[in-house]
Each structure stands twice: as structure tokens, then as C-alpha cells.
Amino acid sequence: MQPVRRHPWRVGYEQAVAIQQRLRAQLRLEPPARPPETVAGLDVAYSRRTHTLYAAAVVWRIAEARVLEVRHAIVPCRFPYIPGLFSFREIPALVAVLERLASRPDALVCDGHGIAHPRRFGLAAHLGLLFDVPCVGVAKKRLWGIELALGPERGEVAPLLDPHTAAPVGALVRTRSGVKPVFVSPGHRFDFDAAVELVLRCAGRFRLPEPTRRAHQETVRLLRTHDPKRPAVRERRYPDYVERQPGAAANA
């Protein structure tokens, strides 16, 4: 899978904001022509110690609830975390992992917001536009918008409204009864209803949609194998404590 637009190597703050304002005009917020059958869940883990991003993509066939493909990418981290400019931090890793996909999924599910963003250009909007692929954002916390009341049952939905215009920017979606909702917003080539529908179709037994949840697991596994943390010092020895011998009696 190849991007249709290039992302610059080095980006400063003002340039990042300018890129967002230029690209957001190109977003298409209509639903995909046909309902997605395969989606790629995406996630990134960080090593603070080595300034490295560990990205994973899990391609998922919705109808069969089955993994089709898993890819990884490891890239250096070259942009700070700034709320509102989050995509510039993770996009190099996500582009790298998507370029490794053999298949072209019908849609992407990102770990972050789409247009529920102060400039209407969150990670899912940015990434969807770079590849011109349908993309939805699923975030665990709010960045932008006013939350309307949401019922407690799985499948219930409430709007997330722009603070200035009261126009919808996304939705709160209850993916599990009695569990905190997720924040769903279209990124590119999605509208609100199709985005919510896709997230619910990908929802399994957990709060996060299954493709993203599995991508997260992959990311954690990558971090653990490539950047294992070892204790700074070995735990001290305890001279008075005697290890139980295998097969020894419990006491004398």
C-alpha cells in the first residue's frame, strides 16, 4: 500500500499548522461507496529511552472476525507530543507500517481523533488523506467538542459537538455496556453514521474495536522484545530465606 501524498521529513510548529490548514480542505466526508469488508487497526508504542516508535497494523476481515495480515515498523521519533499536532508525531511510523502491507484494506481505524479536532484535522484525517483511503478515528479521551449525554448500553451513541458552531464533530460510542465510551470521528472518506457503524461492527468483547486492540497488543510485544527493560540492579539476596527444594516436605 503506497501513499498518494508525501509527508515531509522535518516539520516545525508553524509549518505543521499550515499543513493541517492546507490539507483539511481536501478531506472527503462522504461514506465509502460500499461498506468496508476489511479494516486495518493501527497503533504505536514508544520507547522514551531510545526515542523510537514501534508501529503495528492488523488487517481484519470483519465478517469472519479474523486476522488477515500483521505488519510492524520501527522508526525514530522526531516530533514532540503536542495535543493538536499529534499526527506529526506518529505519522512517520504509521506510513512505514502501511507501506509494508501487502493488501489494501477497505478502511483504516486509528488510535486518535479524526475531525474531532480544533482544526478539524486529527490523526485519522491526516493519515486517511496521505493514502486517500477511508479512515476513522477512535480515541479513548476527548480532545475537542462538547459531550452530550450517553445511555449505558452497548451500541448507544451520543453526539460530540463543536463548541463554537454546535455542529457535530464526532460521536461517543458505547462499545460495551457500562464501560466508558470511545470517541469516534470520521477522518477521510467517512461520514458520522458510517464511522459509528464501522466501529460497532468491529467491536468485540472489549472497549476498543478488535483491530485496534490487536494492533496495540502487537505494539506492546514489539516494544518488549526490542527494548527489554531490565532491573538496574539485581535484587539483593536474603541469607535467612531458604528456597523450597522441589519435592521437599513443607516443614519439619
Next chain:
DNA sequence: GCGACAG
């Protein structure tokens, strides 16, 4: 000046 602030 104060609070809010995706990952």
C-alpha cells in the same frame, strides 16, 4: 491569568 490538553 486559568484550565484543558488525542498519544
Next chain:
DNA sequence: ATCTTGTCGC
């Protein structure tokens, strides 16, 4: 997100 120690519940 990462770091870090413990606690609660199936």
C-alpha cells in the same frame, strides 16, 4: 504514551 506499586475482581 511511559513510569511505577498496589489493589480489586472474575
